[in-house]
Amino acid sequence: xxxxxxxxxxxxxxxxxxxxxxxxxxxxxxxxxxxxxxxxxxxxxxxxxxxxxxxxxxxxxxxxxxxxxxxxxxxxxxxxxxxxxxxxxxxxxxxxxxxxxxxxxxxxxx
Amino acid sequence: xxxxxxxxxxxxxxxxxxxxxxxxxxxxxxxxxxxxxxxxxxxxxxxxxxxxxxxxxxxxxxxxxxxxxxxxxxxxxxxxxxxxxxxxxxxxxxxxxxxxxxxxxxxxxxxxxxx
Numbered sequence: 001x002x003x004x005x006x007x008x009x010x011x012x013x014x015x016x017x018x019x020x021x022x023x024x025x026x027x028x029x030x031x032x033x034x035x036x037x038x039x040x041x042x043x044x045x046x047x048x049x050x051x052x053x054x055x056x057x058x059x060x061x062x063x064x065x066x067x068x069x070x071x072x073x074x075x076x077x078x079x080x081x082x083x084x085x086x087x088x089x090x091x092x093x094x095x096x097x098x099x100x101x102x103x104x105x106x107x108x109x110x
Numbered sequence: 111x112x113x114x115x116x117x118x119x120x121x122x123x124x125x126x127x128x129x130x131x132x133x134x135x136x137x138x139x140x141x142x143x144x145x146x147x148x149x150x151x152x153x154x155x156x157x158x159x160x161x162x163x164x165x166x167x168x169x170x171x172x173x174x175x176x177x178x179x180x181x182x183x184x185x186x187x188x189x190x191x192x193x194x195x196x197x198x199x200x201x202x203x204x205x206x207x208x209x210x211x212x213x214x215x216x217x218x219x220x221x222x223x224x225x
Contacts, residue, residue, distance in 0.1 A: 004152075043114075044153075044202070044216040086153070095167075100153040100212065 002027045003013070004106050006101035013077050014109050021072040021104050023061075023087030032090040033063055033070040034098070039083045047072075057081070077108045112137050114125065116203050118219030123193055123224050130189045131220045132204030138183040139215075143194045144176070145202040147219075159186040 003026045013019055025031060035047040048056045050063040050070060061072045072085060087101040113136045123129050133142065142159040157165040157178055165178035180186040190197050203217040 028152075043218045046213055097155055098153075099155075102150075102152040 002031070002089055002091055002099045004069060004099050006085075006086050006087055006104050008104045009102070010105045010107065012107045012109065013014035015079055015098065016035060019072075019074045019077045019104065019106065019108075021085050021087075023053050023070045023072065023101060025087075025089050026067050027033075027091060028058075028107070033061070034088045035059070035061055035072050036086040036089070037083050038086070038087055041063070055057075077106075079108045079110060082106055082108045112139055112205055112207055112215045112219035114203055114205060114210075114215055116210075116220055118220055119218060121223070123222065124193055125224060127193055128189055128191045129193065129222060131203070133186045133205075133217055135184045135205050135215075137207065139205040139207045141204050142180060142186045142205045144178060144186075144188045144205065145204060147200040147202065149198070155167070157189070158199075159188075190222065193222075195197035195224045198222055198224045206222055 005024045011089050032062055033050045035042050037047045038044045047059060048054050048061060059072055059074045061070050084103050085107050086103045088098045090098050115134045117132050117141045121129055144156040146156050148179045155165040155168050156171045158175055158178040159165050159178050161180045161183055167173060175191055177189045188201060199222055201220045201222060205216055206214045
């Protein structure tokens with residue numbers, strides 16, 4: 001069965017500090033991994049997906065198949081990064097049947 | 111990008127009644143999905159809404175409880191039938207379009223409380 005684990009419910013950092021939001025997955029095949037973000041009073045939106053290898057808003061995430069991880073990182077956190085972050089997995093190409101983690105709330109303090 | 115309008119945004123319902131949630135996309139999309147997010151939990155896929163045919167339900171979800179319609183490429187409804195307090199959740203519509211930057215878009219959600 002596919003599963004996504006985000007071990008931290010809340011991550012609190014100061015502005016300018018590095019951020020790492022952890023995501024581990026279990027899936028026997030080759031998954032596609034995604035990070036979604038939900039800012040206060042906004043809808044859920046895609047932040048990045050591993051196959052595009054993009055850096056969005058300074059965030060990056062590398063798929064580590066050996067450790068089955070897809071941690072989200074940013075070297076210097078900003079207050080506007082405060083949001084709920086969800087890691088998600090798709091067992092097939094594209095966005096079919098996404099399995100989401102429970103989410104991590106990032107709080108960046110001034 | 112696609113903009114998804116979902117309504118109602120919230121509702122408080124009595125046990126045993128049914129609620130239909132509407133999802134309208136401003137452009138034609140290839141696939142539409144319905145998710146549920148129970149309090150303190152993650153998003154769980156309920157079903158894929160298929161245009162012109164029966165929805166494809168995930169394990170643990172059945173058509174009698176969550177009938178879904180998708181009469182065209184831009185509109186879908188989810189009905190939560192014979193509601194109980196355990197159905198209190200956020201229900202989210204999502205859709206994806208094909209193209210060079212295929213993306214999954216989400217509606218703003220329906221906050222349902224069942225008394």
